[in-house]
Amino acid sequence: MKLGNFAFELADLRTEQERATGIRAAQAALAGQGSPICLACEEEIEPERRLALPSAKRCLACQQRLERFKRRRR
DSSP states (O other), rough: HHHHHHHHHHHHHHHHHHHHHHHHHHHHHSOOOOOOOTTTTOOOOHHHHHHHHOOOSOOOHHHHHHHHHHHOOO
């Protein structure tokens, strides 16, 4: 029975480690520099968007299109 508890504790530890790794990756992505030019349409990213999200790599319209596309693929 003790081995069963150990397995659950190990699974909980692994889950917490994966969650922490995911959080650190998201924080690093947000802290990174964005681009002044949209990767999709190659137009300038709006200054308001860059101020709100300095790590932005796409203009608002292209980001919205990408997110809609991803939602449809689910």
